[in-house]
Amino acid sequence: MAAPQIHIGSVATALPGPPIGNAELGAFFNASGMFEEWVDTFIGTRTRHLSVDLETGEARFTLADLAEEAGRAALKNAGVAPEDVDLVVMGTSMPDQLLPTTVNVVADRLGIEGVPSFQLQSGCTGAMQALDIAHQLMVAGRHRTVLVIGGDVCAKHVDVNLDFTKLAPDEMVNTVLFGDGAGAAVLTAEPVAGAPVLHRVLVRFVGRGRPPGQIVEWFGMGDRHENRSALHEDFKAIEEHVPVLGAEALEELLDGQGWQPDDVDYLMPPQLSVRMTDRIVRHLALPRAQEVSCVGDTGNTANALPFFQLELLLPRLVPGDRAVAVAIESSKWIKSGFVLEKVREHG
Incomplete structure (x- = not known):
């Protein structure tokens, strides 16, 4: 029997709050002119979305919040009910807590239960690892409908009291390089017209x-x-x-x-x-x-x-x-x- 083809039934994403431009971030760090020129020259990022309120330091969104939003939208876009999902896999480098795992918090919020759930902790390849686990299990015939999630929220490492002008170069880069967000995809072993x-x-x-x-x-x-x-x-x-x-x-x-x-x-x-x-x-x-x-x-x-x-x-x-x-x-x-x-x- 031939292995099933695995289709990407839908994809959805979530971002926390409005985009924050370089001028706004530079003003916050009291380094407006130098900051904007430096970011444009060495990084190139125009905007990013942060889960932290820069004025207060308060975390407005958790990873679970964003992952739930992306996962819910992905299921809706694919026309898949929570009870139809038979596996959930998540990749992240910065879970909200060590325990309980964020994947299980998200599954609970989405109404998914009684299925295997895996959380993989990894950096920029964590989403690929989650897709790989899901793909292998689906090709083997173990699962038919899988929700794959990836995301990161850097709130734990944002210090609103930093003096940007006194940071070492590697710390300077980290203040502008990263943004927060989450994404989700529904993979299915069922034939889906038009799905890649x-x-x-x-x-x-x-x-x-x-x-x-x-x-x-x-x-x-x-x-x-x-x-x-x-x-x-x-x-x-x-x-x-x-x-x-x-x-x-x-x-x-x-x-x-x-x-x-x-x-x-x-x-x-x-x-x-x-x-x-x-x-x-x-x-x-x-x-x-x-x-x-x-x-x-x-x-x-x-x-x-x-x-x-x-x-x-x-x-x-x-x-x-x-x-x-x-x-x-x-x-x-x-x-x-x-x-x-x-x-x-x-x-």
């Missing part, structure tokens, strides 16, 4: 012997008062390795599908920042693929990003179109991606 087929998902750990490119600390009761940075970035390592790993992931995805570079109509590249994405796209060198990017408007929303890209992509697809997504995680180096196609219908 998710052919393959790739996840490869490639960090053996490589120092981490990103470290995110988690403070508990014993060390919460220690004077150390919560976020550490090695941007030189990221700039060096991400384009190379992206090209490796792309080559493996194309080879596994039997596609050539000029077979690809759309590319969803890694979304670290506008400037970094531009470098990666040039390095991947797909001759005719149209780029699908959102990072300039959303900021780096980590595990929500593939869903924002899919939300932009799906309405554009016509029968025969092929697309490739690539995501790279620098925390301990993972390359990942997926291939999908809007298959021509016969008959």
Whole structure:
């Protein structure tokens, strides 16, 4: 018996509050002129959405809030009732709490019960890992209708009392690079007219012997008062390795599908920042693929990003179109991606 084709039945996303531009963020940090010029030159992000009220420091949205909104919309768009979902998988690097897991909070709110639920903690490839787990189990015939969620909320690491002008370079970048958001997709093994087929998902750990490119600390009761940075970035390592790993992931995805570079109509590249994405796209060198990017408007929303890209992509697809997504995680180096196609219908 042939393995079932896995379709992307719907995608939905959620953002917290209105977009915050560079001028507004710069004014908040008392660094308006220098700030805007620096962001435009080195980052390229125009706006981002934050779950934190910058005036008060109050968290207005949790990850569960955004994931519930995206998941509810994805189910509605797919015409799937909560009781029809037989698996929930979530990828995030910053859950609301260590326990209970955010995936179970979201499942509860959506009215999903009596099914397996998995939460994967990972950085920019967590959504890909969630899609991979779902895809493998569906191809094996274990599940038919799966809700896959990805998202991150950085509220735990936003300090509204920071003096931007006194920050180290890696800390400066983190104040503007990231945004908050969540996304969800309904995958189905049932034939769905017009829905693209998710052919393959790739996840490869490639960090053996490589120092981490990103470290995110988690403070508990014993060390919460220690004077150390919560976020550490090695941007030189990221700039060096991400384009190379992206090209490796792309080559493996194309080879596994039997596609050539000029077979690809759309590319969803890694979304670290506008400037970094531009470098990666040039390095991947797909001759005719149209780029699908959102990072300039959303900021780096980590595990929500593939869903924002899919939300932009799906309405554009016509029968025969092929697309490739690539995501790279620098925390301990993972390359990942997926291939999908809007298959021509016969008959």
